[in-house]
Amino acid sequence: MLERLALAGSKEAREGLRAYVRDGKDWVSVLESIADGWPAEWWEDLGDVARARIAGEEDLPWSFELWSRFGIEVPGRRFPPRPSLDGLSDEQLLALLAANGTEFNTKIDALRALGAREPAEGLIPLVPSLGTPDGRRSLPMLRRAVDRLGALAVPTARAWAGDRREWLAQLGADVLSDHPGREALPGLVTEIAEQWQARDWCGPDTTARTCPADHRRCGSGSILSAWGGGDMERDVQLVRDLVAVAPGFKDLFEAHVFNEDGVLPHVFFWDVVQETVESFLGGDTTDWQVTLRFLEEQFRLDVLEVGQVVTTSFLFNLPWPDQPGYGLVDHLGPALSARFAAIRPSG
Incomplete structure (x- = not known):
């Protein structure tokens, strides 16, 4: 006040x-x-x-x-840069993933590199070994790499879906849901019905993204939050809704949740800025126009928590006039543009 x-x-x-x-x-x-x-x-x-x-x-x-x-370092929020693995062949990346002595973060980098390439079928037999040491989660970036496999992963995914490890069973179920055959329909209908009743989710993301435009948000949970269901904090819901409408952020989100043991909106939006600028400069992981449209819509709702995240951790962190990608500022919507001018009057 x-x-x-x-x-x-x-x-x-x-x-x-x-x-x-x-x-x-x-x-x-x-x-x-x-x-x-x-x-x-x-x-x-x-x-x-x-x-x-x-x-x-x-x-x-x-x-x-x-x-x-202010010249004050914020420790613990950024990881030191590591050498890029983009120059390695698929075989070399798969060898890193298969080796027991490969460092945890190196495996994540290898998965990130594979996720940006054509499908590497050699990844399929390695998937069950690519969980965290405690066995509770998959390694960050694994889902993106598996997504690149498409229908190639379906035969093996049936075995994953029956595994005792929850993360592997969920990954297998997700692959089967994203590439359903007739035998999958009864299970899909049951799952959708249960989660719809719980007001939690309404179907596989890939299937949901094939909905007509007027219903495209049905796969994100956003429509449920619009009804007022659940007690999720609005800034956390902002992050989840963004990932739903811009699936290119999904792997970043999974890595964020793993590293931070939860959703920290201000921290996550640092990565959103980097991805959005990269997309504007020619990258194809995310769509900068989708991100800007979404944030314009959300900012116009005038929700305090949402406005704080968008202002502090997105608008303020956009490139400065002498930095690559500053032209993105010219594409902000009216509400975001006005806010940007207020907090950074010199550009």
């Missing part, structure tokens, strides 16, 4: 919040919030205060761009 009063012209509200950043207990979240909503000249002089106080904070701040602007 004080933030809005300040924007409405209350000098007392503005100075009150600035004073809280200097002395208040929860100053980190307040600073991130006002940086989200206020013009930069109202808060950027608080850098000395932030640098002096941050050492005493136990919790990591969220807004990478804000804190890096």
